[in-house]
Amino acid sequence: MTSTLGDLASSATGTLTSRLAALSTRSMRYIEPVTRAAAPVARAGKAAANAVPVAGRIVIGAAIGCLLVGFLLHWSELVFIGVTLTAALAIACGYAIGRTTYAVTVELNPRRVVVGGRALGRIAVANSGQRPVLPSRIELPVGAAHAEFQLPRLAPGQEHEDLFAVPTHRRALILAGPATSVRGDQLGLLRRTQTWTDRIELFVHPQTSRLKASAQGLVRDLEGQPTKTITNSDLAFHALRPYEQGDSMRNVHWRTSARTGQLMVRQYQETRRSQMLLVLGADAAHYASDDEFELAVSVLASVGVHVIGEENQIVAGWDGGAMHTVSPVSLLDDSCRLEPVKRGAKPLREVVRGLAARQSQPSVVLLVVGSQTPAADLRAVATLFNHDTVFTAVRADVAGEAVMRRSGPVTVASVTTLRELPLMLSRLGTRQ
Missing domain, CATH: 1.20.5 (Single alpha-helices involved in coiled-coils or other helix-helix interfaces)
Known part of the structure; x- marks a missing residue:
């Protein structure tokens, strides 16, 4: 009796489940068309x-x-x-x-400027229709500001043009657009908008300093940098040693062998092309002011542009990740996006570790930091690299003085203005 009731209950449950599934399937057949039909109504209501x-x-x-x-x-x-x-x-x-038949063009000239440079914009609005268009206005966001341009009545084929200046007093990536036409009454009770263009980017590059040729001891080495590793084949000669089985006969120094009566082979110091790791520590707590952060960005850009121009291998980055180093322009464009990290900043050592993983052991590491960066953080970063790596830190210190100090294994050069950078790098180059 008990098993019969259980079988009936399970059969009823299975039947109910199958009917619910069938009902759900039939409901979806009706819901989907209703949803598609209601979408235009919802967009119109919005x-x-x-x-x-x-x-x-x-x-x-x-x-x-x-x-x-x-x-x-x-x-x-x-x-x-x-x-x-x-x-x-x-x-x-x-x-x-009413219909609006506009053809809108927004241009920025030039698209890339240095801080303080002159950047002009042009907006041209033409009536592309067959009927006159009533007066209206165009709204154009430019960075954090909004520009408004009053448009007169335009006859078919008529064009109206306005010029505007873009402020470039600070490094930034400025987005201009989209251009939106606005039609409505003077009291602002109703307004009808229509977007005509996409956004246009204006790169305001940081100021950079041209590095002197004497700085190449730090950032350039055409033949490679010798290490303390001894090898049997390279460029930098080290010493002679007796021949051992398996040595290549090409490395035999025949004059010395003839003089000593014993085969002598050459030894070399292993060399490699310079591979630079350039890192900006962007933790806002490490900078005393916004001007100090801007100085640090200018230092990063100056060194990066110089190294890329010398066609050396480089990985550049900051807390937000790696930067493009295909060309000096790509690095400068990325530098416009750098901002202080005010919350959730990673430890400086972790930032450098993540960027260092993108290349083999670098030969030169240059770390750009603020005046409030603890010396312990710099020493912790230095432990990531071996003794063959030249590790240097450039400290942006607007309120301090231009000095060079040694903090454990790290040489720290403090700069107060960008003009001091070439001299500091040349001094660092002679110290290596």
Whole structure:
């Protein structure tokens, strides 16, 4: 009896489950078409909501409220106010309704400037339709600012042009656009917008300093840097040793062998081409001011541009990851995106470790930091590399003095202005 009831219950459960599944399948057949049909309505409703600013919504609410209360209480004054507000909305609709046939062009010249350089923009609006277009205005975001341009009535084929200047007093990546036409009444009750262009990038590069040729002891080595590793074949001669079985006969020094009566072979110091690791520590807590961070970015850009120009191998990066080093321009473009990391900054050692993994053991490591960076952090970074790596730190210290100190295995050069960088690097080169 018990097993019969269990079988009935399981059979009923299975039947109910299958019916629910079938019902769900049939429901989806109807839900999907309804959803697709409702999508345009939802987009239209969203567009309509965006077309009514806050002032328009207040007027609509006030008009409805005045008409309802006025008719219910037979209060003619409220009815008059409601009718007046409704008429204002109807007039505003006349300004917003209508086709806009614009061809909009936004240009920036040049697209790349140095801090403080002159950057001009041009916006041209032409009527590409067959009918005149009523006056309107164009809104153009430029960085954090918004520029507005008043457009007159344009006949078919007529073009209106405006020029504007872009502020470049600070390093930044400035986005201009998109250009949006706005049609609406003068009271701002209703507005109709239409986007015409994409965003355009303006790179405001940091200031850089041309490094002297004497700095090449640190950042350039055409034939490679000798290490303390001894090898049987390389460029830097080290010494002679007696011949051992398996040595190549090409390395036999025959004159010495003839003089000593014993085969002698050459030994060399292993050399390699310079591979530079250039890192900016971007932890905001390590910088005393924004100007100090900008100085650090300029130091990074100056060294990076010099090394890339010498066609040496380089990996450059910061807390946000590696930077493009295909050309000096690509590095400068990426430097426009550098910002202090104010929250969740990783330890400096972890930042350098992550970037160092992108290349084999670098021969030169240059770390750019702020004046508040603890010396213990620099020493911790130095433990990542062996004795064949030249490890140096350049400290941006606007309020300090230009000095060079030794902190354990690290040579720290402090610079207060960008003009001091070439001299400091040349002194570092002679110390290596």
